[in-house]
Amino acid sequence: MAEVRYFAAAADAAGRDSERLEVATAGELRLHLIAAYGDAMARVLRSGAFLIDGVVSRDDAAPIGARVDVLPPFAGG
Amino acid sequence: MVVDPDSPRFARQRILGGFGPAAQRRLTEAHVVVVGAGGLGSALLPALAAAGVGELTIVDDDTVDASNLHRQTLFTPSDVGRPKVDAAADALARIAPDTVVHARHERFAPGATFDLLLDADLLADGTDNRPTRYLANDAAAIRGIPLVWGSALRYSGQVGVAWDERGVDFRDLLPEDPDADGGDTCEIEGVLPTVCAVIGAMMASEVIKLLTGVGEPLLGRVAAYDALTGTTREIAYRRDPQAPRPGSLEERTALREPDPGRAVTAEQLAKLLAGPTTAGVHETPPVLLDVRERPEASFASLPGSVLIPLGELPGRLDELDPDAPIVVYCHHGVRSARGLEVLERAGFTRARHLTGGIEAWSVLVDPAVPRY
Numbered sequence: 126m127a128e129v130r131y132f133a134a135a136a137d138a139a140g141r142d143s144e145r146l147e148v149a150t151a152g153e154l155r156l157h158l159i160a161a162y163g164d165a166m167a168r169v170l171r172s173g174a175f176l177i178d179g180v181v182s183r184d185d186a187a188p189i190g191a192r193v194d195v196l197p198p199f200a201g202g
Numbered sequence: 203m204v205v206d207p208d209s210p211r212f213a214r215q216r217i218l219g220g221f222g223p224a225a226q227r228r229l230t231e232a233h234v235v236v237v238g239a240g241g242l243g244s245a246l247l248p249a250l251a252a253a254g255v256g257e258l259t260i261v262d263d264d265t266v267d268a269s270n271l272h273r274q275t276l277f278t279p280s281d282v283g284r285p286k287v288d289a290a291a292d293a294l295a296r297i298a299p300d301t302v303v304h305a306r307h308e309r310f311a312p313g314a315t316f317d318l319l320l321d322a323d324l325l326a327d328g329t330d331n332r333p334t335r336y337l338a339n340d341a342a343a344i345r346g347i348p349l350v351w352g353s354a355l356r357y358s359g360q361v362g363v364a365w366d367e368r369g370v371d372f373r374d375l376l377p378e379d380p381d382a383d384g385g386d387t388c389e390i391e392g393v394l395p396t397v398c399a400v401i402g403a404m405m406a407s408e409v410i411k412l413l414t415g416v417g418e419p420l421l422g423r424v425a426a427y428d429a430l431t432g433t434t435r436e437i438a439y440r441r442d443p444q445a446p447r448p449g450s451l452e453e454r455t456a457l458r459e460p461d462p463g464r465a466v467t468a469e470q471l472a473k474l475l476a477g478p479t480t481a482g483v484h485e486t487p488p489v490l491l492d493v494r495e496r497p498e499a500s501f502a503s504l505p506g507s508v509l510i511p512l513g514e515l516p517g518r519l520d521e522l523d524p525d526a527p528i529v530v531y532c533h534h535g536v537r538s539a540r541g542l543e544v545l546e547r548a549g550f551t552r553a554r555h556l557t558g559g560i561e562a563w564s565v566l567v568d569p570a571v572p573r574y
Contacts, residue, residue: 133358180442201355202242202330
């Protein structure tokens with residue numbers, strides 16, 4: 126089980142700050158999140174990033190570690 | 203120097219433990235370039251001037267709009283229509299008349315604006331668009347100075363320090379997406395004004411800490427503030443040693459042109475698949491090689507594809523004809539580039555890969571292919 130944390134627009138889309146999920150790869154996580162949270166999450170993931178145990182990954186084959194941070198493209202000023 | 207570090211204005215910060223007259227002197231000797239005189243700049247700029255930073259350059263090509271005034275508290279209703287940098291310079295002159303302020307009414311861009319950094323000690327970016335964030339990141343990296351960045355949108359904001367020389371920059375947190383649009387901005391999305399005040403003030407804290415050497419900068423850490431819950435969470439990150447590093451500023455800021463010998467665009471692929479009857483196309487339609495994982499392929503794929511996940515590709519090359527035209531594809535064009543390298547090393551001569559992946563295909567060719 127990985128701890129998945131959501132930030133900013135990703136937290137808005139998920140309606141929560143974090144949860145524990147059983148997923149093996151970044152690609153699986155991406156599909157799970159879109160199935161669970163729909164278009165709003167799909168938009169976030171299109172230009173956001175996964176930090177897997179603190180290292181950024183856009184490779185869907187990347188294995189999931191203990192923690193994933195789901196980041197939208199931080200914007201606005 | 204113009205700002206007097208011994209001025210009674212700074213008495214209450216000089217007596218701080220770990221600060222003292224030496225830190226104050228560093229502030230008065232410092233030159234900080236601030237990109238963006240909007241909501242974040244409205245909190246950041248007066249804080250830096252009031253704290254005694256000796257020289258400030260403000261870069262912004264925008265003018266003050268009435269809809270800015272709820273959060274851009276450096277401006278007053280009588281400033282509406284004026285360049286933000288001029289209105290900001292006037293406001294700072296009232297707060298800190300001895301701070302030297304350069305107002306540059308222009309967009310932060312390669313060329314003359316970058317030259318502003320030649321004698322800058324630090325760059326701060328509070329703009330609301332991503333292209334400027336990457337430019338600021340790369341310009342600071344080339345100059346070897348730290349970048350303090352901040353973002354504020356809706357009810358939340360983030361602040362961090364990018365300092366390539368010290369091991370992490372903004373690209374280690376969010377890699378640039380060449381297909382991205384300009385991104386959300388407060389113009390259309392809305393922002394709680396106090397989020398700008400919080401994040402702008404946190405940016406000012408980071409600037410002061412970096413200039414004086416006090417405390418631990420937000421290096422490799424992002425402070426993410428959520429006004430709705432009143433909480434701040436920390437996002438720790440580090441550089442992936444395997445990730446390609448951009449080189450010169452030209453390389454970093456150049457538009458990516460795919461190599462035509464090794465890549466095809468979605469539109470080109472659509473023509474190739476239509477076959478030799480299409481005007482100007484005389485090639486056999488290529489074999490489509492999908493190197494994604496099985497759940498992705500069952501969610502969305504191009505008709506007639508051969509699925510061999512990237513990890514299995516080296517062991518299953520005998521299923522492919524090395525002389526046939528092949529177009530490798532994946533989700534965004536990253537795994538397919540690796541797959542292409544696998545094929546090329548094995549002697550495949552007519553293999554290419556799809557730029558932007560199936561995502562580009564959905565956007566540019568066939569919206570019926572679902573995006574994920």
